[in-house]
Amino acid sequence: MKATYEDRMGGSVHLSEDERSVIILDQTELPNRTIYLDLDTAEKIYDAIKRLAVRGAPAIGICAAYGIYILARQLENEPYASFKEKLTEKGDYLISSRPTAVNLSWAVKRMLKIVEDNDDVKKIINLLHDESIAIHNEDIEMCYRVSEYGLSLLKPGDGILTHCNTGPLATSKYGTAIGPALLGKERGIDFHVYADETRPLLQGARLTSYELHKAGVDVTLICDNMASQVMKNGWVQACFVGCDRIAANGDVANKIGTSGVAILAKHYGIPVYSCGPTSTIDTNCPTGSDIKIELRDPEEIRTMWYKEPMAPEGVKCYNPSFDVTDHELLTGIITDQGIVYPPFDVNLKKLFENRKD
Ligand code: MRU
Numbered sequence: 141m142k143a144t145y146e147d148r149m150g151g152s153v154h155l156s157e158d159e160r161s162v163i164i165l166d167q168t169e170l171p172n173r174t175i176y177l178d179l180d181t182a183e184k185i186y187d188a189i190k191r192l193a194v195r196g197a198p199a200i201g202i203c204a205a206y207g208i209y210i211l212a213r214q215l216e217n218e219p220y221a222s223f224k225e226k227l228t229e230k231g232d233y234l235i236s237s238r239p240t241a242v243n244l245s246w247a248v249k250r251m252l253k254i255v256e257d258n259d260d261v262k263k264i265i266n267l268l269h270d271e272s273i274a275i276h277n278e279d280i281e282m283c284y285r286v287s288e289y290g291l292s293l294l295k296p297g298d299g300i301l302t303h304c305n306t307g308p309l310a311t312s313k314y315g316t317a318i319g320p321a322l323l324g325k326e327r328g329i330d331f332h333v334y335a336d337e338t339r340p341l342l343q344g345a346r347l348t349s350y351e352l353h354k355a356g357v358d359v360t361l362i363c364d365n366m367a368s369q370v371m372k373n374g375w376v377q378a379c380f381v382g383c384d385r386i387a388a389n390g391d392v393a394n395k396i397g398t399s400g401v402a403i404l405a406k407h408y409g410i411p412v413y414s415c416g417p418t419s420t421i422d423t424n425c426p427t428g429s430d431i432k433i434e435l436r437d438p439e440e441i442r443t444m445w446y447k448e449p450m451a452p453e454g455v456k457c458y459n460p461s462f463d464v465t466d467h468e469l470l471t472g473i474i475t476d477q478g479i480v481y482p483p484f485d486v487n488l489k490k491l492f493e494n495r496k497d
Contacts, residue, residue: 151279151312153194153203155272160213162206164194167309167343171350179203182211182230189237189244192341196310197384197420198279201243204234205272208251212268220259227255239432240393240462241384242422247275279312282417282476287319289474290380290415294320294331298377301334301367301405304395305347306382306415316415316474317380318348321357333359334370338395340440340459364397371408379405381465383416383473390467390484391428396460402469411471418475418495421488428464436461 152165161180185207231248307315338344352359385393438457473480
């Protein structure tokens with residue numbers, strides 16, 4: 141029997157029981173329909189990532205890791221050389237589905253390293269199985285620790301503003317930026333969460349308010365342009381946002397609009413924390429300007445969600461999926477290895493030097 145999101149609150153991505161496909165909860169259908177998709181080809185996995193049926197940096201990484209495992213099984217009768225060539229090609233293809241979240245390439249490269257380091261196909265497939273499970277389980281553990289660290293910064297009753305979706309759907313369990321509110325709820329500590337709707341794809345409205353509401357957390361949905369008013373009202377004590385790639389200097393790429401939230405928070409003297417597992421830190425990427433920002437289909441702005449197009453046909457649209465929040469705007473970066481404070485370039489390096497696991 142399939143493990144469902146409802147069963148586990150443990151993420152939206154799983155390996156099927158026969159281990160021939162990756163099962164995802166289609167996030168494009170939420171909150172209205174709970175539909176699971178069986179992905180058993182590289183093309184289906186690519187498409188699911190590209191159209192955000194599976195989304196959120198850690199969830200994409202977990203999906204790609206399971207993807208490499210099931211695709212490897214399809215090549216089990218190949219001799220090592222062509223097994224390696226074909227699987228590497230499929231890995232590169234999966235990586236090309238979305239450019240910004242580093243967890244995708246991180247997970248694929250971690251899986252393919254096993255293929256590099258061994259030459260017995262049967263053994264490799266067994267190792268890939270274990271590695272994909274490890275990537276999933278490690279994410280559960282990392283999200284739990286991020287949530288614990290985040291919780292340590294809050295007082296009962298605090299207001300938290302968040303942007304996009306960083307919950308179990310986007311990760312494995314608890315999530316990152318909304319993890320402290322979910323973990324707090326489990327422990328009887330209540331917070332008020334203000335969820336930006338997160339234009340243009342509405343992950344905040346469709347997914348964050350869904351997850352928090354379902355968990356019984358006090359959540360209020362706002363349009364993105366209401367964030368400054370909510371801050372001015374004194375309702376927000378901290379902004380917790382996610383990340384898709386953290387550069388070595390502490391610049392953070394996250395869903396478009398995050399940078400605006402951080403700029404507003406600075407004006408109102410509200411602390412801003414970016415929350416993410418260490419798998420989202422890209423030490424090979426010096427600054428935010430080295431992060432490739434995904435540009436998406438203009439129709440996501442022009443026609444999606446509306447009964448009729450809400451802008452004239454042919455009008456120019458600019459639709460970047462992410463922006464970069466300059467590290468100067470961040471109070472701290474909450475990771476599974478601890479909370480990193482400025483100077484981020486120095487302290488992120490130390491974080492890896494002093495890893496606790
Ligand atoms: O385009 P999306 O929906 O994949 O963007 C997701 C985000 O920006 C999240 O904040 C980020 O991936 C962190 S999820 C823990």
